Every structure is written in C-alpha cells, then in structure tokens.
Amino acid sequence: MKLTIVLLALVGCVAAFSVPTQKVKIADKEFLMKQKFLFEIVYRVDDPLMFEEWIKAGQQLVVDKAQYQTFDFYMEKFWESYKLGALLPKGEFFGSLVKTHHKQAYGLFNFFYYANDWETFVSNVAWARMHVNEGMFIYALTLAVIHKPEFQGLILPQIYEIFPQYFFNSKFVYEAEKFDYEVFSKLIMYEKEYKDILYKDVSEFSDNSYFYTKDWKTWQWWKMMGLGEHWYVEDKFFLRENFGQFYNDPKYVNVMQGLKKFYMPVDYTRDIAFFNADSKLTYFTEDLGWNAYWYYLNMDYAFFLDGKQFGLEKDRRGEWWIYNVQQILARYYQERLANGYGEIPDFFWYKQVEQGYDPQLIYYNGVGYSYRKNYYEFATYGNFDMLYQVQNFFGRVNKVLENGYFKTADGVVIDLHKPESLQYIANYLQGNADTEDKYFLNYWYLLAHMYFADVDYNDFEVFPNIFLNFETMMRDPFFYTFYQKFTDVFYKFTYYLKPYTQKDLFYEGITIKDVSVSKLVTYFDIVDFDVTTLLNDKMTFVDGEFVWDKALLARQARLNHKPFNFEFTIKSDKVQKGVVRVFLGPKFDEYGRVIPLEYNNQNFVQIDSFVYPFIAGVNTIKRSSKDFAWTSEDRITYTELYKYVMLASEGKYEFPLDISEPHNAFPDRLVLPKGWEQGMPMQFYFFVSPYTEEYEQFSNFDYTYSSGVGTGTRFVDTKPFGYPFDRPIDEYTFFVPNGYFKDVKIYYVDTFAKYFEQKYPNFGTFDYSIEY
Template sequence: MKLTLVLLAFVGCVAAFSVPTSTKVKIADAEFLQKQKFFFEILYRVEDPLMFEEWIKLGQKLVVEKAQYKEYDYYMEKFYESYKYGALLPKGEFFGALVKTHYKQALGLFNFFYFAKDWATFTHNVAWARIHVNEGMFVYALTMAVIHKPEFEGFILPQIYEIFPQYFFNSKFVYEAEKFDYDVWSKLIMYEKEYKDILYKDVSEFSDSFYFYTKDWKTWQWWKMMGLGEHWYVEDKFFLRENIAQYNKDPKYAEVLKGLKKFYMPVDYTRDIDFFNAESKLSYFTEDLGWNAYWYYLNLDYAFFLDGKQFGLDKDRRGEWWIYNVQQILARYYQERLANGFGEIPEYFWYKQVEYGYDPQLIYYNGVGYSYRKNYFEYQTYGKFDMLYQVQSFFDRINDVIETGYYKTADGVVIDFRKPEAIKYIGNYLQGNVDIYDKYFFNYYYVLSHMYFADVDYFDFEVFPNVFLNFETMLRDPFFYSFYKKFADVFYKFKFYLAPYTKKDLSFDGIKFKDVSVSKLETYFDFVDFDVTNLLNDKMTFVDGKFVWDKALLARQARLNHKPFNFEFTIDSDKVQKGVVRIFLGPKFDEYGRVIPLKYNSQNFVQIDSFVYPFVAGQNSIKRSSKDFTWTAEDRITYTELYKYVMLASEGTYDFPLDLSEPHNAFPDRLVLPRGWESGMPMQFYFFVSPYSEDYEQYSNFDYTYESGVGSGTRFVDSKPFGYPFDRAVDEYSYFVPNGYFKDVNIYYVDTFAKYFEQKYVNYGTFDYSIVY
C-alpha cells in the first residue's frame, strides 16, 4: 500500500515527482462504502448465478428510457435490439474483446453503463447485465465504465486475475480449485498423510535424478523441493506478498481477517515437464500476472473504440502512448531474453513457419480449453486469405505513407509525416483506434489481425478460446512479441525520417553530472498469494442479510522480484532551475557477448523513472530509491481483504482510505529489472536531465491520492515525446553531453531455491516461511 498514489503505468515517463506523504488522504463516507460494496458483490463468482437478493431485485429489467441517459446512441439501440431478439452472446460462451461481433455488443453495454444519468439507473443496468449478459462481456464493459466514468473516481474493483483466475492459471490448478470442499479437504489431508507419507520422509531416500530434475527448472514445482504435495494447505499465518509487513503492523488488520479460513495451493507457470520448446524457459516472465494485467488495463484505459475527444484520451496522446508502450514492452522482453541466453526477438513474415509453438494450458470457465499452436506452425493453413491480404495491405499502406512523407485524406487534408508531431497519427493507426486520420481507408486492421491469428472469421459469433483474442492473455504467447515487432518497425521507420538530435539539441546549459552511484542490483524469486476465491465451489452463507465471507482460496506462486536499490546523484548547476531527470536501463552486450552500438541499442532501453527536481546553484546531491518510482506499484491488497475492510468500515469501526489499494494501471515494481545472472549480468544506465517547462500543467484536475488521471491530459512529466531523448534515430556522439551520464552496472541473480535441491532444508514437508521474512 502506498499512501502516495502511483499515477501511471509503464516505463517511466509518467509522474514528475513522488507525491508528498503528508498529502491528506480522503476517507470514504457511508454512501461511498455502500457503492463500493455493490461493486465487490456484483463481481463475486461472476460465472455463477447472482446470489445477493438485494441486487437480484434491481436486475429485473434493463432501463431503456432515453431520458435516463446523457446520450442514447446507435450502439445502445443495437444492443437492446439484439437482446430483444435473443441475439446477444449467450452466457457461458467465450468472449473475445478483439472479436468484431463481440466488441460491438460490449460497446453497447458499456454505453448503457457510462451514459446512465444517476446511480439508480446505473445499478439497475449493472444488476440486469450480471444476470442476463455474457460474463466476460459484462466484466469487460463494467471495468471500463468504472475506469472512465468521472463519478466513479476512487472506486476499487478486484483485479482481473481475481475476477477470472482462469485467464492466468493453468487448467490443472483451476480444476483443483473448483473441486475444493472444506469438509472433504480436512479428511483428504488426513488420508494423504497416512497413505502418501513419502512426502514427509527424509529426502535422502530420493534418487539423484529427482534433484537433477528440480534444480534445472529452478521455480518449477518449488513445492516438491519443500516436500509439499499438490493439494490445498491451511494458511495459519498471513497472505504472502512483498508489502504484507505494512499491514501486519496495523492492529485493524488482525480484526479484518478474524474468522477467515485461508487455504493455499502451490502453483507454477504452464511449463511442460519436458520442454515444449526453448521459449518455455521464459514462461515465468511472459505468464506473470502483473505483466499481463498491465497490458489489459492499458487497453481499457485507452480502448481502441473510445472516441478520443469525448473521453479526453487525445489529451493523453493516446496513440503515441500506446505505441510507445508496445516498444517498451518489446524492449523489456528482450532484456529478459538476454538474461536467459536468448537473442533478438524472432521475426516471422506472413509466409514463414512459426518455429516456436505455444500451449497455454488454460481452460475457459465454460470448460472449453484454449487452442494451442504446434512448433513450426504455418498460419496460412487457416485459409482466410482475403483476411490475411487485408492485414498485409494495412502494413504496406502505412509504410508507403511514411516513405512518401505525407498523406492526403479523403476530405483533402494533407498530413506531413516528416514532422515529429505526426507520431499521433502513426500511433492511432497502429492501435487501430477510432481517432485514426482517415476512417474511410483505414479501419479494423488491428481487430482483423488478431482474429486472423486466432482463426476467427469476419462474422463468427461463437468462437473457441484463444489467447490472442483478449488483452489479458495475449502476452503469454511468444508469438505476440514477434508480431508486435512489426508495429515497432513502423514506429522506428517513422522516427528514421526525423533528424537525429544534435549535441546542441540535447545539451542543458548549466547542468553537469559529476557522478552517479548505484547500489547493488539483486533479483530473486519470492512468493505471493493470489486471491482465487472466485473459483470457490461452496455454499454462500448470509446472516441477517449480510454475506459471510469466511473462506479464501489462494494461489501461491513463485515470481521474479528484486531487492530495493538506490541512486545517489551528484549534479552541478550554475543557477537555481528545475530539470526533469530521466533514468533508462539497457543492455550492454548481445547474446554473443558483443557490445551493442548505441545506434542499434537505443530501442532496447527501458525508461524506469522520471522526476522533476529543483536544482540549487552549486552542487546538488540527490538520493533516489526504487521505492520512489512514481509509475510502479507493489503487490495489491486482495479482493477478500478489500471486501472485509469495506464491511468493517460500514460498521463504523474503521476509516476506509480511498488510497487503500494500488492503482489499477501501474506497472509491477518487481519487474523493473531483468532476472540477471548469478555471476552478474552486464547492463547500463543512462541518466539524462532536460529543462522543465514551467508552463506545463501537472496534477491540476485530478486528485492524485486516489485517481489515475486517465483523460486528464496532465499525467506525464512534461510534453516531450515519450522515450525522449531515445525517441529518434541516434547519433551516439550527441549523447555524451554534460547533462547525460552512462553508468555500467551488473544485475546479480540470487538463487533462493538452491538450499532445497541441495537437500539442506531441514523442515521438509512444510512451507518454508523463513524465505519470506
């Protein structure tokens, strides 16, 4: 929990400085708590029938009187017509946010939520949709409405991996969770202890092959290395997460968890015991819940079908921000590849085989498994050549436009593609959003490309689950990075035609780096409990009309993390002035140990922080911790805990702060650094200070203690291009300026599991809590 709300999202060009911890935090009133309770209950076990009588009564009909809406548009009319004629996507069917026939219905439902004039109309529609509308479509539309509806600033929804754990955990785990029964569980443990006592015996009786198998996988089946079986365990301590110590110090926290029975089951990523292919080695990263959730929320904040002017997204430079995020995701993925001995992200053209297959091992909540791709797969076997050629032509068109240098729209407007500000047109085009510069010629390519790779035709309605059809699942597949590299190539091609920055352009007169020291960079695998209570197959208990939330199911997973690290800057300034400090992290060598020239390496740098600093005349000593990064978030408080906090506050025994949870769209702090090597992985920082523009407006129209500021136009540190000064083709000489500083570092990976496969764990058969202290 941060009392200073993190403001944005990914790779570092967001908030200008850490919000002072003295900022007064708003406390929720009774009305807020009642509304918050509604959101938590309406999303409880969303694939099951609604069981809350209070909300069932509200959901008898959809409000269709136009006077109850700020706007009643075409999509709302079509949605209601589809409902009347039984043409809505049925409940229980797979919902794909990038299936053309699905997202149009989702847009209509979103509008019924978003344009509702008052809370009563909104809740009637939400309760109705919870009962009558496809579950995936309902969650997608509701989440987006809460993000964008101004009245709902400060409200918290469960994380997407808590609402639909099926999108994030393998089918084996989901089956086990759905079978969980408390009464049977207690007997199973007794029987397993009696009949499978091998799990609790001295490890010396195991053969050497067992240890060879586990040590090669590191995090693979970590529970076996502790002598635990693949079943549910009672949790008598606390939820595991990196910031749990803050909660344990709060006396109210014990009261919140009083009477709660907690059970956890160990789970790893969806790697096969035998290699499916070499790319499986990266599954701890590509299938990380925080990594995938970040992309999901980015694409809800700036959903491709939302009008930029209507929702204020154009003020946030939505297209430029989206394609910049794509570039940074690819850069961060490349860094993780290097940490594991891999090289460049493979490129696959339309006619080539995809060497690396992928089996997500996911199962949708209706019981249908996700489709998989074999090694050396050819997408052309799908047929659908008209769709394939259409997607190809979209890339050809934008490349032709960039090479030509201008574009004349259907209504005669000429756009100069040799100007830096034209990046907004490139970004809008690549995202395929509705702000595209010529809707007549450029439309639907983004949706069509994902439909093609998921083997979905233009007008398909009931489709098989595929990771490429939803934002929260597509980053799992290695092919995502190969395909999105084509997006980045268009981005780089546009930047190629812009003049590189000269040394004069990058110089900041009067500012000079004297030194930067960086503390040791260490990564490791720790443990976290993800709340999967929505999978619980158990009766719901009500006392005096109040729901008794007395059980929590937790998925305990090993995940990548890093120890806190610090910077100490020594910077000279010849006068009092403000500057923007940017921090970039990039590789030093390629997979063969060759130094990567900055000309080619600039696209591999990830911006990890940026902040405004008021320099004084003379020497400035600045200390900055990784804990101060304003765009990252620590582990979020769980669904179960939040609900119990709300109920406690509703009883008047707790003040519910609006900043209790981390923001939905912040990037996981623990993924800032690549895994590194035990011997130390060579990397490099680039520190850069640029002038701060006093006329740039920040934090002016949203309360940064609990709002994310989407659509405010004031989220970013300044008005420079995202990624500045690496946003253009690089002349390496120009970057050696007094206000720029390169620093070589090493990232060390600490193997926290070594003591288990080296047979040094003395409490074999129990979870090792010493590892989390």
C-alpha cells in the first residue's frame, strides 16, 4: 500500500516528485456503510442476491423524475425496455462494445449516476443486481462509482476479483466452481496418506529422473515442486510482493484469523496449448494487471461520456487515450524484443492475420469464448457494409490530414497541421463524445470491434468474444496489430509538425552531467489472486451479518523486477524548478542492428516524471523505482478489504481511505521488459525541462484517495504527453545538455532453474523460500 494516491497513468504520466504533506483521512460510519454495501452487492454477482437488507432495498427501480438531477432519453428507453421484457436477459453474454448492449448499459448508468441521494442510488443498484444482466450491471456500477463526484474514496473490488472468468482459463474456472469444502476436507486426509507413500523414498534418487521434465513446461512451477493441478489448503499469508506490510501488522493477523484459505496453481494459455509463436508472450499479454489497466483507462475516459459534463476535456481525454495506446504498443514491442521477436505485424484488410488466438476463457453462463485460427481472413465474415465503414473512417481521417484541414458540419474549419489540433485527431480516433463531427465519427470505434467479433448492427444475444470488452481484448496479439492503425494516424499527424529545434529543447543553465543506474534484474515470482467469488458454497449469516470464512486463491507466476535506483548528477547555474522525465527504449532491433533515433522515438516508454527544485551548483538526486508515483504494488484483496470494513464498522479498526492501491495505476512489476540472462541492451533517456507553474497540481482534489479524473490538475504541466518524443526527431538538433542517454542491460534470472538443477528437498510441497 502507498500512503499517497497514484495518478492514472501508463508509462508517461506526469507526477510530482514532492507533494504537500496531507493527513490520511479515516472513514466515518457513513462511509463504511456505503463501502460495505458496494462490497456486498457485487459478491458472487452471477448468483442470486443473498443479503436480506439489500433484497428489501431493491424491490423497485425508482422512476420518479423528481429523484434525479436529470431524466434523459437513455433512462426512458431503459425503463421502456424493462417493461417490455426487452432488456438483455440475465446469464447472457454482455459486451460493452455491442451497440445494442451499450445503449441499455448507458441508460442503467444514468439511473445510478443521476440519483439525487444515496437511498435512491441503493434502491436502483439493488434492483439492478436482481433484475439486470450481470455484466451490464457491473459495467454501469463501475462507471458510476468512478465518476459520481460524491463517491470519491469509495472503491469496488478489482474487475478480476468480480469476474475472474475474464482473466483465468476455463480449466481453472471449472475447478474453482466445483470446489466443495466438505469434500475437500476429506480429500486432504487421503492425499496426505498418498503423498507419504509416494514421496517416502524420494531421497533414493540420485538424479532428477522423477521430474519427467520431457512432459513439463518450465513455467509450470507447481509440477517442478511435485504439486498437482488441484486445490491445496493454505495456512499462511496471501502471496504477493508486499505481503510483509500486511503480515507484520498485528491487526492484519487478527483480521485474517480463522479464514480458511485454499489455492490452486494456474498458468496462462501456453500451459494448455502452444497455439503459435505468440503463445510465448502470454505471460505478458494475459497478465491481470496489464489487462485491468486498459479496462480502467476506458472506464475513466469512457468514449460516450460528454467531456464538458464529466470534466474529461480538462484532462485532454482524447490525447491521453491515444498516448496510452502508443505507449502500450511500445511496451509490447519491448517485450517482443526480449523474446527474440521483431516488429508488431501490420494489418491489411484483405490479407490473412497470421496470429490466431484461442483465449480458452469461459463466460459465467458456461459458453466458451470464440477463437480465431491461424492465418485467418476477417473479410470472410461477409458483412462488407460494416467493414467498409471502418475502412472509410481511416481513409477519411488520413485524407483530411493530407489536406491539412477539417470542415465540420456547421462550417467550422480546423487547421490540422498545428500541434494543438492533436485533440481533434485524438477524439476522432477514440470516437468519443467530444468529436467535432458527431454524425460521422461517433461509434465507429464500437463498430470496428463488433466487426472483428462477427457481431452485426442489431445483434442482441451474441457469442462471447474477447474483442467486445476492454478487460479481455489485450489478451489477443491481434489487438496490437489492429491498434497500430490508430498510431499510424497519430504518427501521420506528427509528421506534419516541425521537429523541435535546439532552441525549443534547450533549458538554459541546466546540464545533466551523469546518471548512474543500478543493476536491472527481472524474474518471475508467484502471487495469489482472490477468486473467492467463484466459490460454490452456501453463504453463512450470523445475526444478519455475512461470515466470510473461506477464500479461494489463484496462485500464478508473473513477471516482476528487482527495485532499481537512479542517481542523477545535474548542474544548475541558479535556483529553479525543473521537470525530470525518464524514458526507457530499445537499443537494437531483433537482428542486432542499432535502431536510428528518428524511428526509435516511437519505442520509448516513459517510466517516471517528477518536479525537482534545483539549487545553484551540482545537484545529486537519488530516485528509486519504488518512488514512481504512477505505479502500484500488489493490491489488497477483496477478502481482506471486506474484513477490514467489517472490523472498522465494529469500531475495532480505523479504515484509511488510501488502504488500497488505486484502481487505475499501472503495475510497477511491468515497468521493465523480461530481458535476457546474458543481459538485454536497452537505453534510458533523461530529460529536464522548465517547470511552468500554469496551475497548482492537486489543487482541486485530495490526491491521498482520489486519482483526480476530470479535475484538470492531474498533470504537472501542459507539455504534450511523451514530450520531447512527441514529434519527429532531427538528430542534428535533438541533443542538448539537459538531455542524456544511458546504455543499460536488463538481466533475467530464472527463478525456477534450481528445481531442475538440484533435487528439491521438500518435493510435493510449495516452496515458500522462493525469491520475492
């Protein structure tokens, strides 16, 4: 946990180095009551609601217009659809990018968002929990909790804790859903006897022949420890990189006392089938934090929300969205290089897509997700009208960029060859509500995803497809191939901008003399994800309060890195403030050739940014990867949060509003690509620019528990995102004293090698000495 809130950001978010000291707020009884409601209303959401208090509260949807700030068209349509029995049925697949589903979800969101008081909100949410499609309900509720101003500080469990089905393979989900505690208790006794016999004489072996490594994959750590692919009882702490912060707290130990914990090992889709070469990257593309980041980015800046009403235009919502797309692609490219792969494949409308993908996911209604075979042709869908619309969008945007201007329907002419015009292009690309040409450009983005999922305009009940929801689409390698179309437009826009001159980049009086970087080491550690919502067990209530006495955990190996440090030596000729930006980029392509900077600027990922008050003379600045303000460590789980809330409700614990990492922070462990055992050549770029106090950061929101979405003061200055890599680079003018390149290597350490190299003395049990 961090005591200061982390701002929404992928690599590149501008955050302050030093922030004003601010006392952490403690939740009062009213806040705890609201938080308890949110935690309980989403518990096992695909099962009937079992909390009597909320069943009584949700007897009807409030349709009295006087109870709302506004009662709009979408709310009217939603209510009419319910009365006619035309809502998406419970149990059916919900796709937030299916046009028919989107309209209903928009109406439900408005019923939540525009409610005048908490009682109306509770009534509507509880009613929707019992009557509305589960996926639609969670989508609308998440948007409301994030955007409703009076809900600052309130949180929902992470999306992968509410719907583990979106993140873990069907094999695991089936095992979790048929888990029976009573039966499991008896199995433990039999299993112990079985293991005593099986491993009694294991010491007689003089080699590792009993490992049968020819049948195993090196990432299946549980087999290397002698464990099978089933459930295990757990009497220790939840595994995660920051478990010490919790386990050493007596209150935490007290909270978790009596909780029965069970874990099951699970890997990515590569565990089941190596579909193609891209399967090697599933540890990255299917990472829960990686996919959750994209989901919450699109919740915070949902394409259909009006920028003025929700304050999103203050945050430069379109620019921030397309910048995140560019950074996601750059980070993915770095991971490809770490595995010996080259550039992200291009996408052509009438050519085969080489990379197939089988998500091996199952929806909570039991229907499996669609898969795409290798060398697939999307044109075979036959819905050419929809295909032409998507193609025409890119053709039209490229055409207006070439012409240099855009004329709106009401006759306004916009010059597209100016830097400030990026906001228009970015809004077009996201297809958001702030586009200038709403008639043509709204919803094209939604239609593109519908086409790739083989969903027609008016389809209502559709097959599950990963391209229809933000939380699942980044699993597919085709996501990165298609989204290059977005960045192609972005780069075409920047092509018409003049490169920065040396005068533009030069910061008078500042010289970076040196930056030392500690050793960069990556490895795989093991973490427990809370999947208790999959538990197939009766709920126990004592005096009307739910007894949360069991926890199911998905134990998974994932990429991480050792903490690393920078030490800056920067000379300043006077007292002044500056913004220090840190970028990480590749040095060579997959063939070992140096990538020219004029092309490589697209591959740099901004990993840190902070304000520093320079003194006159030499400044020595020490900065740790743990200081990155936009990243998060492992989050406290749903089970733990609920128990903390209940303890605080009883007056036995002070519940701080910053108890959990924010929903929209980027995972710290994914800052570095995997690297190589012999060291993967990379390079840092450090850049210092003047700090222009155009506004005071955090001036209108409490950063200790709010990410400030829609406030306009989340970023430290108004420089373009990615500056100074946001324009084409002229190498003759790019190098200035306040910029500094540093060659580094990233070393990968195989955490599991020891299980092959020597006999594991506790074969058949989990190795708690595994490095973290």
